Amino acid sequence: MLLEVSNLTTEFGTERGVLTAVDDVSFDLAEGEAVGVVGESGSGKSVMALSIMRLVSRPAGRITSGRILFEGQDLLELDEAEMRKIRGGRIAMIFQDPMSSLNPVLTIERQMTESLELHLGLSRRQARTRAVEMLQLVGIPDAARRVDDYPHQFSGGMRQRVMIAIALSCSPRLLIADEPTTALDVTIQAQITDLVRRLRKEFSTSIIWISHDLGVVAGLCDRTIVMYAGQVVEDAPIDDIFADPRHPYTLGLLNSIPRLDRPVTTELVPIEGSPPDLVNRPSGCPFQPRCPFAVARSLEERPPLEEIRPGHRVACWVDVTKVLG
Amino acid sequence: MVLPAPTEAPLVEARRLKTHFTAHRGLPFARHTTIIRAVDGVDLQIRQGETLGLVGESGCGKSTLGRSLLRLAQPTSGQVIFDGSDVTAADQDALRRLRRRMQMVFQDPYGSLDPRMTVEQAIGEPLRIHGLASGDRRRQRIRDLLGFVGLDPTVGERYPHEFSGGQRQRIGIARALAVEPDFIVLDEPVSALDVSIQAQVLNLLDRLREQLNLTYLFVAHDLSVVRHISHRVAVMYLGTFVEVATRDRLYAEPLHPYTRALLSAVPVPNPAIEKRRQRMILKGDVASPAQVPFGCRFHTRCPLAIDRCRSEVPALEEKRPGHMAACHLVEAQTEKV
Numbered sequence: 001m002l003l004e005v006s007n008l009t010t011e012f013g014t015e016r017g018v019l020t021a022v023d024d025v026s027f028d029l030a031e032g033e034a035v036g037v038v039g040e041s042g043s044g045k046s047v048m049a050l051s052i053m054r055l056v057s058r059p060a061g062r063i064t065s066g067r068i069l070f071e072g073q074d075l076l077e078l079d080e081a082e083m084r085k086i087r088g089g090r091i092a093m094i095f096q097d098p099m100s101s102l103n104p105v106l107t108i109e110r111q112m113t114e115s116l117e118l119h120l121g122l123s124r125r126q127a128r129t130r131a132v133e134m135l136q137l138v139g140i141p142d143a144a145r146r147v148d149d150y151p152h153q154f155s156g157g158m159r160q161r162v163m164i165a166i167a168l169s170c171s172p173r174l175l176i177a178d179e180p181t182t183a184l185d186v187t188i189q190a191q192i193t194d195l196v197r198r199l200r201k202e203f204s205t206s207i208i209w210i211s212h213d214l215g216v217v218a219g220l221c222d223r224t225i226v227m228y229a230g231q232v233v234e235d236a237p238i239d240d241i242f243a244d245p246r247h248p249y250t251l252g253l254l255n256s257i258p259r260l261d262r263p264v265t266t267e268l269v270p271i272e273g274s275p276p277d278l279v280n281r282p283s284g285c286p287f288q289p290r291c292p293f294a295v296a297r298s299l300e301e302r303p304p305l306e307e308i309r310p311g312h313r314v315a316c317w318v319d320v321t322k323v324l325g
Numbered sequence: 326m327v328l329p330a331p332t333e334a335p336l337v338e339a340r341r342l343k344t345h346f347t348a349h350r351g352l353p354f355a356r357h358t359t360i361i362r363a364v365d366g367v368d369l370q371i372r373q374g375e376t377l378g379l380v381g382e383s384g385c386g387k388s389t390l391g392r393s394l395l396r397l398a399q400p401t402s403g404q405v406i407f408d409g410s411d412v413t414a415a416d417q418d419a420l421r422r423l424r425r426r427m428q429m430v431f432q433d434p435y436g437s438l439d440p441r442m443t444v445e446q447a448i449g450e451p452l453r454i455h456g457l458a459s460g461d462r463r464r465q466r467i468r469d470l471l472g473f474v475g476l477d478p479t480v481g482e483r484y485p486h487e488f489s490g491g492q493r494q495r496i497g498i499a500r501a502l503a504v505e506p507d508f509i510v511l512d513e514p515v516s517a518l519d520v521s522i523q524a525q526v527l528n529l530l531d532r533l534r535e536q537l538n539l540t541y542l543f544v545a546h547d548l549s550v551v552r553h554i555s556h557r558v559a560v561m562y563l564g565t566f567v568e569v570a571t572r573d574r575l576y577a578e579p580l581h582p583y584t585r586a587l588l589s590a591v592p593v594p595n596p597a598i599e600k601r602r603q604r605m606i607l608k609g610d611v612a613s614p615a616q617v618p619f620g621c622r623f624h625t626r627c628p629l630a631i632d633r634c635r636s637e638v639p640a641l642e643e644k645r646p647g648h649m650a651a652c653h654l655v656e657a658q659t660e661k662v
Contacts, residue, residue, distance in 0.1 A: 040519035155610045185382035185546065187607045190590035194606055212520060215592025219599035238596045254594065256524035258553035261593045264573065268553065270524035274489045 001069070002173060002206050003029040003052075008066035010044075010051045013059075017279045021047040021061070023230035023286075026305070029174070034200060034207035036217030036238070038253070039227035042275050045210045048227070049176045052208075053093055054083050071173065089119035092167035096179040098159040102151040102166075108135070109147045112166055119170040134165040137202075138195060157188035164195065168203055176208045181216060193220055214253065218242060223311075226250050229276050229286035232305055236312040246314040246321070248293045285317070293318045334409065335370035336540050337394060337508055342367045342403035344386075344393045348615065359615045363389040365564030366403070368641070371508070376534065376541040378555030378572070380548055380587070382611045386564040391510040391544045395427050396420060407508065425455045428501035432513035434493030438485040444471070444496055445481030451503045470499040475529060491522035495529065502533065508540045515550060527554055548591050552576050560584045563622040564614055566641055570648040580650040583623050621653065629654055 010022040022044045029035055037045045050056050051063050054075060068075040070091065075083065087093075095101050103111055112134065113127035122130060128147070135143035138161040146154075154162060160180060167175055177196075181189040193216060200207060211217050217224055217238075224241040226234040226249065234247040245251045252271040259266070273290040276282050282289050288298040297317045305315040344364040349356050363386040371377045381387045392398040394405050396412055405412040412423055428451075431437040438447055448467045452458045458466050468478040474495040485493055494514060501509055511530065515523040531554060534541060545551050551558055558575045560568040560583065568581040579585045582605075589605040607626045612618060618625050624634040633653050641651040645658055 040521060157610055185611060186548070186590045187382065187586060188610065189592075190604055190606055193592070194604065213592060214520075214594035215599075218594050218596045219592050219602075242594060242596055253520060256521050257594065258524075258527070258549040259594060260549050260552065260576070260588070260591055261595045261598055264552060264576070268524040268528055270528060271521035272525070274491060274522065275519075 001028045002031045002033075002071065004067070004069040005048075005052070006067045006069075008048065008051060008068065009064045010047050010056055010061060011064050012061045014279060019278045020281070021230055021278065022051060025066075025227075025230070025232050027225055027232060027235055029206055029208065031173075032204050032206055033223065034209060034221045036221035036224045037208060037210045037227060038212060038214055038217055038224060040212060040275060042229070042278065043227040044230035045227050046178050047230075049093065049178050049208060049210055052176065053087060053091065054078075055087075085119070088115045088167075088172075089170050090172055091174045091176065092170070092172040093176040093178065094160070094163045094167050094180045096182050098156075098163040099151060101163065102159065104151055107148050107150055108162055112147070112169055115166070116169055130169060131165075134169045135162070137199070138162070138165045138168075139191075140165070157184055157191060160184065160188075160192055161195065164192075164199070168199060168205065171203060172205055174206045174208070176210070178210045179212070182211070182213070189216070196220065214242075214257065226253075229281070230278060231286060231302075231315065232313075233287065233315045234313065235305070236314075240312050244312075246308060246312070246319075247287075247316050248291045248318070248320060249287045251320060252290075285315070293320055293323055336373045336408055337369075337371040337542070338404075338406040339367050339369045339390075339394065340404040340406070342369075342390070342393060342405060343401045344389050344398050345401045361615045362386075362564045362617055363398075363614055364393055364400075365614075365617070367561075367564075367566055369559060369566070369569075371540055371542060373507075373540055374534070374538055375557065376543055376555045378551035378558040379542060379544045379561060380546065380551050380558060381561035382546060382587075384563075384611055384614055385561045386614060387544045387561050388512050390561070391429070391512050391542055394542065395424065395429055395510060397429065421455075425451075425457075425504045426507045427510070428504065428506040428508070429510045429512065430494075430497050430501050430514050432516050434490050434497055434517060435485075437497055438493060440485055443482055443484055444488075447485070447496060448481075448500045448503050451500060455504050457504060466503070467499075470503055473502070473533075474499045475525075489522075490518050491525060494518060494526050498526075498529070498533070502537070505537075506539070508542075510542045510544065512544045513546070514543075516545065516547065523550070530554065548587060560587070563612055563617055565622065566649075566651065567623065568648075568650045569641070570645075570650075574645065574648050578645070578648075580644055580648065580655045581623075581652050582627050582629050582654070584650075586626075586628075621651075 006026045008022055008025045012019045039045045052068055109131055112131035116122045116127035116130055132143050132147050140146050181192050209221055221238055223237055225232055228249050234250045255269040256271055271290055276286055284300050285298040285303050288294045303315045303317045305313045307313050342364055343366055346361045348359045348361055351357050379387045389398050393400045400413055445467050449463050452463050467481055472478040476495050515526050543554055555572050557571050559566050562583050568584045579588055586605045586607045609626050612625055620636045621634040621639050624630040639651045639653045641649050644650045644655050
């Protein structure tokens with residue numbers, strides 16, 4: 001395993017009390033695997049990613065328990081200096097808004113060569129050559145000249161390509177992408193996902209792809225983790241999650257979105273209610289207040305994430321296949 | 326969903342509508358003025374009871390078109406006709422009367438409600454402005470409206486921040502419905518909402534349209550959402566329509582290369598389909614409405630473009646019965662069988 005996350009819990013102190021953003025999350029990621037993490041706002045998917053990067057903002061937020069084994073080493077035991085060597089090197093991250101991680105007053109060349117010098121020990125000249133190669137690889141036209149431009153001189157889609165070039169420049173073993181195409185138009189999103197599919201093969205990088213868009217995940221990932229209220233409620237191979245979803249929340253998501261692959265007359269079945277307050281969590285299963293399948297036990301006891309067949313884990317007291325017949 | 330029967334006159338009509346903005350760019354002493362052709366010659370008709378979906382990418386002018394129909398953006402030329410009245414020529418008094426019948430729901434349920442106004446004040450404001458109900462009658466009407474959009478009728482005293490995004494969008498819808506409009510421009514009404522909440526609001530909008538015989542212009546970038554809610558769909562690119570057809574025709578047989586590219590770019594939550602899918606990936610970025618290309622506006626990104634596309638503007642013509650497209654490469658086959 002490249003990455004083994006176990007019992008990860010991340011909390012934030014708020015005026016109203018302790019908010020548990022990530023609640024006892026465990027999952028593995030194999031070498032070369034791409035896993036999609038889906039869930040709605042507040043489901044904890046971004047905080048989970050930031051926790052792996054050890055970028056949870058302090059003092060409000062802190063990782064209160066768990067273990068994050070990356071290449072056999074527990075990231076939670078590293079000091080900040082050691083962690084800095086890993087970030088941007090062995091693990092890279094891209095965000096929804098490239099401007100939040102690009103420095104507006106430095107040229108792309110300076111931003112790229114900095115990490116190449118730090119992580120790969122290249123000379124400035126070697127680093128520049130590598131930077132131009134990377135920009136060419138992600139499809140920036142006229143890369144040898146554009147490398148000296150500033151971030152604002154690129155369009156949104158091109159900026160996201162630059163981010164990907166920077167992220168992959170040190171050949172990371174793990175790439176964490178947090179909604180990288182959400183702000184982009186659909187034709188530009190298709191360009192970016194196409195690029196990532198291609199680069200994934202070339203670099204054999206493992207990917208954690210966070211998205212609320214089940215379609216993007218279906219086209220890009222080998223496996224999907226579904227999060228709700230900070231917990232993993234389902235984890236399955238990509239074909240299973242769409243063809244044979246077992247958690248009522250996953251089922252609900254798939255039935256609530258309009259889909260071009262279904263007849264236009266298909267009725268949308270919304271998930272009633274709204275996600276729970278993460279400070280005052282409901283008892284038992286976090287989805288129980290909105291769940292049409294909930295049983296007495298769902299109100300009392302949190303269901304464990306259990307394997308129903310190799311590679312497919314579900315956290316639910318009910319076997320929905322029996323209820324649905 | 327049944328397509329409403331065609332009546333003689335559409336409820337909403339735009340004729341050669343243009344809305345241009347001027348922008349001043351560059352540093353002091355080196356300033357130049359650019360004209361942004363946000364809406365650049367649009368003809369449209371929306372029938373009573375119909376939902377016209379309007380899709381396109383950011384910067385294509387779809388929001389400006391929606392706003393121009395209500396004169397929330399001032400058209401540069403052309404006409405908007407609402408139920409026989411010329412909206413573009415109306416004076417302030419006439420415009421106020423027309424606006425009671427034409428409302429708008431905005432994308433951002435956070436930005437479109439005044440944080441210092443209670444829900445009751447927010448929904449009651451249009452009633453007050455248009456002098457429609459006061460005192461207890463107004464309060465009762467607000468309670469009815471809240472119940473109508475699926476909210477607890479007793480939440481009137483509360484403030485917007487106490488509600489979730491989906492609930493705020495319901496408040497925005499109740500506010501638009503308060504004046505009993507005939508026509509509502511819905512500008513990306515579900516884009517800011519989580520997927521599980523989107524379906525709630527889409528179903529609500531559909532129910533309201535049927536119960537109140539409303540007419541919608543549904544502006545969105547999400548083609549799956551637009552397919553679900555619309556009777557007819559218009560595809561916009563750089564200020565003009567490139568294709569207009571009934572929903573079923575547009576999704577079954579998109580004619581314009583841009584529509585085809587858009588549809589092929591939409592990810593589908595089905596790994597089996599995604600794996601064998603051949604995408605038509607457009608090169609380059611969405612062009613700017615400040616620099617509209619010569620000829621067909623789409624030719625700079627079109628994989629099929631020929632010489633004629635670079636020099637001659639294709640007209641929006643009926644290429645199939647009830648199916649309009651603006652492309653030199655699409656042959657017309659309009660004979661009825």
